[in-house]
Amino acid sequence: MRADxxxxxxxxxxxxxxxxxxxxxxxxxxxxVEPVETTTASAKPxxxxxxxxxxxxxxxxxxxxxxxxxxxxxxxxxxxxxxxxRILSTIAQVLAIASPAIWFGGAFVLTRAAKPLYRLLLLxxxxxxxxxxxxxxxxxxx
Amino acid sequence: MSDVVEPVEPVLEPAETTPAPVVKPALTPLxxxxxxxxxxxxxxxxxxxxxxxxxLPKSYxxxxxxDSVPWLxxxxxxxxxxIVYVLAxxxxxxxxxxxxxxxxxxGLTITAGLGFTVVAIHRLTFEALAATLVG
Numbered sequence: 624m625r626a627d628x629x630x631x632x633x634x635x636x637x638x639x640x641x642x643x644x645x646x647x648x649x650x651x652x653x654x655x656v657e658p659v660e661t662t663t664a665s666a667k668p669x670x671x672x673x674x675x676x677x678x679x680x681x682x683x684x685x686x687x688x689x690x691x692x693x694x695x696x697x698x699x700x701x702x703x704x705x706x707x708x709r710i711l712s713t714i715a716q717v718l719a720i721a722s723p724a725i726w727f728g729g730a731f732v733l734t735r736a737a738k739p740l741y742r743l744l745l746l747x748x749x750x751x752x753x754x755x756x757x758x759x760x761x762x763x764x765x
Numbered sequence: 766m767s768d769v770v771e772p773v774e775p776v777l778e779p780a781e782t783t784p785a786p787v788v789k790p791a792l793t794p795l796x797x798x799x800x801x802x803x804x805x806x807x808x809x810x811x812x813x814x815x816x817x818x819x820x821l822p823k824s825y826x827x828x829x830x831x832d833s834v835p836w837l838x839x840x841x842x843x844x845x846x847x848i849v850y851v852l853a854x855x856x857x858x859x860x861x862x863x864x865x866x867x868x869x870x871x872g873l874t875i876t877a878g879l880g881f882t883v884v885a886i887h888r889l890t891f892e893a894l895a896a897t898l899v900g
Binding site: 692695696698699700711715716718719721722725726729732733752753755756757760761 | 809810813860863864867868870871873874875876877878880881882884885886888889
């Protein structure tokens with residue numbers, strides 16, 4: 624409790640690795656720094672570098688999927704004569720192309736209170752669910 | 766008639782006041798509105814699949830391929846939006862309304878993608894069929 628109050632009064636985040644270069648950060652006495660470090664670690668753990676790298680790789684994979692949908696969808700779209708049918712067909716195309724991005728964002732929203740493991744599993748499930756099969760089956764040639 | 770106590774109220778009250786709510790209300794009015802609105806969009810995909818189910822056999826018959834109608838693909842195309850909607854509804858049943866909406870949107874994109882996948886598979890089978898007729 625007291626450590627939290629002290630933290631609110633100090634602006635130099637000693638425990639923050641991104642602020643390591645700040646010279647003022649070395650100023651506080653060590654006995655005041657110690658409890659701050661433990662409380663921040665237990666209350667709100669920072670995203671580990673392993674997770675950040677994993678998210679980056681998965682984001683790249685989903686981006687490739689989106690490109691696959693964008694290219695592959697031309698093979699399976701028919702010219703619609705009716706205006707309403709054309710609009711609805713466009714919406715369906717946008718949904719399919721956006722499916723990898725929406726899954727990526729949705730996985731973060733749905734697991735915001737869960738462990739990172741569940742987020743990773745949901746993202747991996749998305750790599751199966753949003754695979755651009757029209758592109759894989761038919762390729763890029765028209 | 767009017768003095769009948771609504772059953773929803775007593776269920777909602779303890780869930781909000783107790784610090785650790787174990788039983789959440791599954792179907793609030795707002796969640797039903799969300800489910801209904803998304804149901805309309807999913808229904809469009811069902812409507813489209815029914816249209817294919819009616820029109821494609823006609824096209825096949827018109828070119829003398831009435832025996833080769835891909836009924837399985839047509840039925841799968843009809844079942845995809847229905848199954849995805851039911852799954853999204855069940856998965857989101859005990860989750861907050863925001864999560865429900867996100868799950869419905871994710872399901873919608875999957876439905877659209879699978880619909881185009883069915884078209885891709887149909888194109889492959891039709892081209893194979895055409896190849897056997899020509900060759």
